[in-house]
Amino acid sequence: DIVMTQSPDSLAVSLGERATIKCKSSQSVLYSSNNKNYLAWYQQKPGQPPKLLIYWASTRESGVPDRFSGSGSGTDFTLTISSLQAEDVAVFYCQQYYSDPSTFGQGTKLEIK
Amino acid sequence: QVQLQESGPGLVKPSQTLSLTCSVSGDSISSGGYYWSWIRQPAGKGLEWIGRIYLSGGTNYNPSLKSRVTISVDTSKNQFSLKVTSVTAADTAVYYCASEWGAPGFFSYWGQGTLVIVSS
Numbered sequence: 258d259i260v261m262t263q264s265p266d267s268l269a270v271s272l273g274e275r276a277t278i279k280c281k282s283s284q285s286v287l288y289s290s291n292n293k294n295y296l297a298w299y300q301q302k303p304g305q306p307p308k309l310l311i312y313w314a315s316t317r318e319s320g321v322p323d324r325f326s327g328s329g330s331g332t333d334f335t336l337t338i339s340s341l342q343a344e345d346v347a348v349f350y351c352q353q354y355y356s357d358p359s360t361f362g363q364g365t366k367l368e369i370k
Numbered sequence: 371q372v373q374l375q376e377s378g379p380g381l382v383k384p385s386q387t388l389s390l391t392c393s394v395s396g397d398s399i400s401s402g403g404y405y406w407s408w409i410r411q412p413a414g415k416g417l418e419w420i421g422r423i424y425l426s427g428g429t430n431y432n433p434s435l436k437s438r439v440t441i442s443v444d445t446s447k448n449q450f451s452l453k454v455t456s457v458t459a460a461d462t463a464v465y466y467c468a469s470e471w472g473a474p475g476f477f478s479y480w481g482q483g484t485l486v487i488v489s490s
Contacts, residue, residue: 258433297476306466306480307417318478350417354475358432361417 259283259353263362269370276338278365280351285331288355295355298327298336300347301364307350311336343369372396372404374467374481382461382488388454392467392481399448400425405470407477408441408452410463418463422474423450430474457488 260283270276286295294314299307309318311327314334324339338345346369351362378390392406399406408420421431423441431439435454443450454461464485468477 295475299477306468306483307477308480309476309478312476352417352476354470357430357474358434359419359474361419363416 258358259286259356259360261351261353261360261362263349263351263365265365266363267366267368269368270338270341271370272343273340274370276341276345276367278336278349278351278367280329280334280336280362282332282334282353282355286353286355287331294330294334295353296327296329296334297352297354298325299350299352300345301350302347310349338367341367341369372469372479374469374479376465376467376481376484378484378486380485380487382457382486383490384458384488385456388452388457388461388486388488390452390465390467390484390486391449392451394448394450394469398445399443399450400445403472405474406441406443406450407468407470409466409468409477410461411466411483412460412463420452420454420465422470459488462486462488 262281264279296314298311301307315327326337328335348364348366350364373395375393382388405422405424407422421441423429438455440453464483466483467481469479
């Protein structure tokens with residue numbers, strides 16, 4: 258199985274400031290034949306299911322605010338929230354779908370400082 | 371837009387079988403291109419993909435659970451189901467149904483989740 262490791266486990270950021278979450282995979286999730294990274298990001302608020310934010314490492318899901326962005330390739334990825342809003346408080350997960358079983362990171366809890 | 375809703379018993383006794391159903395609305399479960407998955411999340415913990423079923427009736431399972439899991443589909447009811455046999459307290463979790471579109475991959479649609487507690 259591909260192991261996904263996120264850092265940090267928790268993060269406190271002031272409103273309006275940038276938040277950065279890292280995700281590292283135990284092997285590359287870049288598929289060379291199509292040059293796509295099989296990596297997604299989700300946001301989960303308390304009592305709710307995860308919500309898809311980003312797929313193919315950097316493609317924003319429809320309706321997701323443009324303050325959310327994804328970057329990275331191969332084994333190292335980043336989710337950035339450019340200007341933190343109060344409603345962004347949540348746990349964020351990365352997921353690899355390069356190979357079964359699909360696996361998730363352990364989650365990063367984002368709070369307001 | 372696809373909508374998913376889980377249903378089933380919230381309490382299961384150890385060694386028994388956990389059975390859940392996911393009702394699909396907004397599109398036919400038989401529509402080409404969809405993959406229908408189950409994912410679980412123990413309280414305060416991360417997400418674990420359990421397995422998926424797709425149009426041809428094919429299934430893929432997480433090897434960690436494969437010996438105890440069956441996913442099936444009922445196209446007449448627009449539903450798919452999960453069975454986990456020989457449950458223990460470690461199977462206590464919120465169970466989500468979710469869908470992938472186009473190919474096995476990221477999960478665009480999720481149900482609200484249902485809590486299943488394994489306890490005598």
